[in-house]
Amino acid sequence: MELRFFEIYRNPDYLWLLAEGAALSAGLTVTAGLTGLCLAILLATARFQNIPVLGHIAAGYVEFIRNTPLIVQLFFVAFGLPQLLGYSWPFWAHALLALTLNFSAYFSEILRAGFSTVAQGQFEAARALGMRPFLIFRKIVLPQAIARMFPSLSGQFVFLFLTTGVIAEIGVNDLTQAGKFIDSRTFRSFEVFLTLTMIYIAMSLTFKSALAVAHTRLYPGMTAR
Amino acid sequence: MTALVLKDVCKSFGAVDVLRNIDLTVEDGEFVVFVGPSGCGKSTLLRVIAGLEDATSGDVEIAGARVNAVPPAKRGIAMVFQSYALYPHLTVKENMALALKQEGTPRDVIAARVAEATRMLELGPYLDRRPADLSGGQRQRVAIGRAVVRQPKLFLFDEPLSNLDASLRMATRIEIAALHRSLSAAMIYVTHDQTEAMTLADKIVVLRDGRVEQIGSPMELYNNPANRFVAGFLGAPAMNFLDAATLGGPGGATLGIRPEHLRVTDAGRIKGTVAHVENLGGDTNIIVETGAGERVTVRVFGQYPCTVGRSAALDFDDADAFLFDAAGARLVAEPA
Structure with missing residues (x-):
């Protein structure tokens, strides 16, 4: 079989499509990752602190998300909820919401494990030095949990980035959608999906490297040496 | 003024009585050492004073006020732990300043107190380091510094030297004695090491099975022990x-x-x-x-x-x- 990669890289429209798709995938992943992390902190806190009612709601939510496929969650958010509540959002907004909810459940479990790694002595030292519970949590427990769990959170983030390809199913013009479009025009499936694979690998490695640097910079005393 | 009064303090965990009818008075500026074998209740007693455990019965008074229902944050105490319990994500300076910051202490006051503790404990070269970059002795000095900056009414030390090697233990012991002289604050110090008790204390409280066996100055206890347990426990x-x-x-x-x-x-x-x-x-x-x-x-x-x-x-x-x-x-x- 003759390989005809040039059919992709000599066409500026295709290159632009791929670039736009990659930017959208990365943008949605980063935004959903950050908002998901914020939501995850609330969920993990509710469960870790055994907050009445909220702790149980958080547990139920996490189990619901972790026991259903991302694509079903995506369809539910993109088609089910708008029908029920009567609103209309752009495709990317539905994808962002679904990814945020999905990220939050996985991140919250990692954070909850991180909370339990903070030694009891740290709580007691803070209490005995005059700190109040909320501040102990915010200044002592949360930073340490995030620092310790940073590698796991990073791994989960990259894994979820790789699963974002499913948002193409609701019509979002992400990287996978761009590849599918180019394939449908050129019929050069091998070249198109190999190119897509290489772009995904490059982006994953970039995320991993950036997160590793962030870990070292943000938590210099807690990075394994 | 009296720094601490314990009146008939008892503590039970379920059916197990850990502290039984403890009565004690600690005067301002006094260095009191709780000493006893493992499991005698000395650390629990310290935790009851700190507010980390509630007394099952009896009264705990700090600086004249009953504090049984007062949380640790409001008891005016500062505690130094055996495990140091330094915050690993913060620098030495931030470790010392954190509690003051959250209390809303003005910046210049925080800076002055941290500088004073730094001078006193010779922590100058380490201020921007994190605990992972410090030796055991340096970490313990930071833990002490973190307590010193709060200027508490009462210092509580829970076996602070147990994790140090013999030579460092002696050096730090001397530092703590010097610190006590310079601060003139009341200090309560828990140890199972009778050498630490004898060398540091103004007053030793010997505990066994949750009871006070004898209270007195080191030489009183050494020369005139009330019972065989005290006689056997003090002296090496x-x-x-x-x-x-x-x-x-x-x-x-x-x-x-x-x-x-x-x-x-x-x-x-x-x-x-x-x-x-x-x-x-x-x-x-x-x-x-x-x-x-x-x-x-x-x-x-x-x-x-x-x-x-x-x-x-x-x-x-x-x-x-x-x-x-x-x-x-x-x-x-x-x-x-």
Whole structure:
């Protein structure tokens, strides 16, 4: 079989499509990752602190998300909820919401494990030095949990980035959608999906490297040496 | 003014009584050491004072106010832990300043207090380092600094030197004594190491099974122990206990004699064989096994040539001996 990669890289429209798709995938992943992390902190806190009612709601939510496929969650958010509540959002907004909810459940479990790694002595030292519970949590427990769990959170983030390809199913013009479009025009499936694979690998490695640097910079005393 | 008063404090965990009817007064500026074997309740007592545990009954008063229902944050105390419990994600400076910041202390006051603690504890070169980059001794100094900056009414130390090696322990012990002199604050210090207790304390509280066995100055306790437990706990090497009847004492009683009060003579009342010799350079500890199978330690000042297996006779002045009944209580009336 003759390989005809040039059919992709000599066409500026295709290159632009791929670039736009990659930017959208990365943008949605980063935004959903950050908002998901914020939501995850609330969920993990509710469960870790055994907050009445909220702790149980958080547990139920996490189990619901972790026991259903991302694509079903995506369809539910993109088609089910708008029908029920009567609103209309752009495709990317539905994808962002679904990814945020999905990220939050996985991140919250990692954070909850991180909370339990903070030694009891740290709580007691803070209490005995005059700190109040909320501040102990915010200044002592949360930073340490995030620092310790940073590698796991990073791994989960990259894994979820790789699963974002499913948002193409609701019509979002992400990287996978761009590849599918180019394939449908050129019929050069091998070249198109190999190119897509290489772009995904490059982006994953970039995320991993950036997160590793962030870990070292943000938590210099807690990075394994 | 009185820094701390404990009135009939009891603490139980379920059916287990950990502290029983503890009464204690700590005056301002006093250095009080809780000492006792593992499991005697000394750390629990410290935690009750700190507010990390609630007393099951009794009153805890700090600076004249009853604080049983007051959270640790509002008790005006600062505690130093055995594990240091430094915040690993913060620098030395941030570790010291954090509690003050959250209390809303003005920046210039925080800076002045951190600078003072830094000077006092010689932490200058380490201010921007994180705990992972410090040695054990440096970490403990930071933990002390973190307490010092709060200027508490009462310092609580929970076995702060246990994780340090012997030489560092001694150096840090001297630093804590110097710190106490310069701060003039009341300090309560928990240890199972009787050397720390003897060298640091104005007042020692000896605990056993959740009860106070005796309270007094180090020399009071050493020279005039209330019972066999206190007599045996304070002093290194520990006091020797022998059957009093074999030495002309009352039947059923135990005679206690400290190793340094025994001497090796040609015709002593205690006869036996040298079982072991510890040459420490400055002192020599000779362990003699008597015919009755009792092991007696003799502490001789300086270097003393002695071979294992030779027979030895030991004697002592009666005035240096203590008598205890079968239950361990002192039999001889306390000297006036």
